[in-house]
Amino acid sequence: MSEKLESMKVIGDYLGTIEEFVPCQGTYSDDGRIYASNIGKAILDHENHTAKVDAKMPSELKEGDVIFGDVLGIRKNMVTVIARKIQGIKGEIDAKTSIYVSNIAQSYVEKPDDLFGIGDIVKGKIIRIEHGLIDLTTKDDVLGVVKAFCKRCRYPLDKDEGRPGKLSCPSCGHIEQRKIAKDYGNVELI
Numbered sequence: 388m389s390e391k392l393e394s395m396k397v398i399g400d401y402l403g404t405i406e407e408f409v410p411c412q413g414t415y416s417d418d419g420r421i422y423a424s425n426i427g428k429a430i431l432d433h434e435n436h437t438a439k440v441d442a443k444m445p446s447e448l449k450e451g452d453v454i455f456g457d458v459l460g461i462r463k464n465m466v467t468v469i470a471r472k473i474q475g476i477k478g479e480i481d482a483k484t485s486i487y488v489s490n491i492a493q494s495y496v497e498k499p500d501d502l503f504g505i506g507d508i509v510k511g512k513i514i515r516i517e518h519g520l521i522d523l524t525t526k527d528d529v530l531g532v533v534k535a536f537c538k539r540c541r542y543p544l545d546k547d548e549g550r551p552g553k554l555s556c557p558s559c560g561h562i563e564q565r566k567i568a569k570d571y572g573n574v575e576l577i
């Protein structure tokens with residue numbers, strides 16, 4: 388008989404010892420003890436002696452979900468965003484998503500790099516999930532960058548009231564552009 392115990396764990400939670408389990412996906416061991424390295428469901432299998440922690444998988448996401456994530460990479464034709472949170476749903480996720488250049492804004496976008504910065508927090512809506520690839524849009528007014536960091540000094544940027552669509556750095560004065568969400572700066576990420 389297989390005995391599996393499942394419970395939610397966060398990073399650093401104690402799972403067991405290396406005498407009891409082989410540390411698998413989402414875990415790490417330190418001095419003979421196994422801990423969670425993911426936020427998710429801990430699965431302790433006493434028959435196969437394995438311990439793992441499953442992060443919330445992309446399969447739990449669906450089209451129409453609004454997610455918050457951070458910009459991992461910007462390429463010529465797309466922006467890669469790691470989704471961390473689904474709006475209105477407790478708990479964290481960890482899913483790679485993409486915003487294609489044609490899904491960034493209503494108007495034509497030449498270079499995604501002009502409208503996003505690495506590490507920016509983005510609010511996007513899932514428009515397609517196919518073969519494990521998740522596509523987002525930020526076309527709507529309420530979607531886009533909700534928190535951005537200065538490309539020059541990394542300080543969080545403020546909305547520039549004098550220049551619509553622009554952000555300014557309170558630290559170094561740099562003026563930058565983003566595809567700004569309507570509620571830029573006012574987003575509660577809980």
Ligand SMILES: [Zn+2]
Nearest residue numbers: 537540556559
């Ligand atoms: Zn700055």
